[in-house]
Amino acid sequence: MKVVVIGGTGLIGSKVVAGLGEHGHEVVAAAPSTGVNTLTGEGLAEVLKGASVVVDVSNSPSFEDQAVMDFFRASTTNLLKAETEAGVTHHVALSVVGTERLQGSGYFRAKQVQEDLIKASGxxxxxxxxxxxxxxxxxxxxxxxxxxxxxxxxxxxxPIVSDDVAAAVVRTAVGDPVGGVVEVAGPEAFQLEEFIRMGLTAQDDPRKIVTDPQATYWGAELGENTLLPGPDAHIAGTRFADWLTRQK
Structure with missing residues (x-):
C-alpha cells in the first residue's frame, strides 16, 4: 500500500514514515523540501499517484492568527481535492485534543476549520x-x-510523547477510516504547573512558575479539564518522568 505523509520530514512525520515503512508499506515523505507544497498545490498530483492513504501531519510555518488560518484552509482544500482526483481512499489528519473547546485561540480556530473541511469533503x-x-x-x-x-x-x-503519537497515527493509517475522531493521550494527568515545572527542572531552567487566573493557553481560556481526553481515549504507556530521565 502506498502512503503519502504530508509533513513527512517533521517531528511526527518522520516517525510516521519510519513506522509505516516497518509495516512494509511504500511510504513517501512529502514536504516543501521534497517538492510538495500543499499551500500552493505544487507536486500534489504527482506524489498522490497510486496512493491509497494520505496522512497529514503538517503544520503552519507561522502561528499568527490570519497566517495559520490561511495555511490550514488552503492546504487542506488543495489536499482533499487532489486526493479525490487521485482516488485516495483514506485521509488521516493529526489534530489536538480539546480543539473544539479552545476556540478563543486563533491556532485552534484554524485547526477546527481544517477538521470541518475534512468532515464535509465526502x-x-x-x-x-x-x-x-x-x-x-x-x-x-x-x-x-x-x-x-x-x-x-x-x-x-x-501529555504524551511524540513517539506514542506517531504510533497512534500509524495504527490509524493502516486501519479502516473511522469517519470521526480517535483520541490518544499519555498515561498521567498533571496540573499544568506541575507538568511545566518538571520539564523546566529537568533542563535546569531557573524560571519561576506561577498559576495565574488571567493566563491563557495559546490565547484560549481554560477550564480545569479543557485539555483532557474523553473516557474512550487510547492511553499510551510512556511516563513523563521516565522520558525526562532518558533525555539526560
Whole structure:
C-alpha cells in the first residue's frame, strides 16, 4: 500500500514514515523540501499517484492568527481535492485534543476549520486527536513567560510523547477510516504547573512558575479539564518522568 505523509520530514512525520515503512508499506515523505507544497498545490498530483492513504501531519510555518488560518484552509482544500482526483481512499489528519473547546485561540480556530473541511469533503477519513507533547513543555513555557516568570492557567493536562503519537497515527493509517475522531493521550494527568515545572527542572531552567487566573493557553481560556481526553481515549504507556530521565 502506498502512503503519502504530508509533513513527512517533521517531528511526527518522520516517525510516521519510519513506522509505516516497518509495516512494509511504500511510504513517501512529502514536504516543501521534497517538492510538495500543499499551500500552493505544487507536486500534489504527482506524489498522490497510486496512493491509497494520505496522512497529514503538517503544520503552519507561522502561528499568527490570519497566517495559520490561511495555511490550514488552503492546504487542506488543495489536499482533499487532489486526493479525490487521485482516488485516495483514506485521509488521516493529526489534530489536538480539546480543539473544539479552545476556540478563543486563533491556532485552534484554524485547526477546527481544517477538521470541518475534512468532515464535509465526502472523503473517507480519520482524525487523530493527541494531547500536548512532552517535547513542547519548554515551548509552552516560553509562550507565557513574562520576565523570569512563567504564568500558567489553573488546568490539568495529560501529555504524551511524540513517539506514542506517531504510533497512534500509524495504527490509524493502516486501519479502516473511522469517519470521526480517535483520541490518544499519555498515561498521567498533571496540573499544568506541575507538568511545566518538571520539564523546566529537568533542563535546569531557573524560571519561576506561577498559576495565574488571567493566563491563557495559546490565547484560549481554560477550564480545569479543557485539555483532557474523553473516557474512550487510547492511553499510551510512556511516563513523563521516565522520558525526562532518558533525555539526560
Amino acid at each position: 472523503n473517507p477519513y480519520s482524525i487523530v486527536h493527541a494531547t500536548q507533547f512532552f517535547e513542547f513543555a519548554k515551548g509552552l513555557a516560553d509562550g507565557v513567560t513574562q520576565g523570569d516568570t512563567v504564568h500558567l492557567p489553573d488546568a490539568r493536562i495529560q
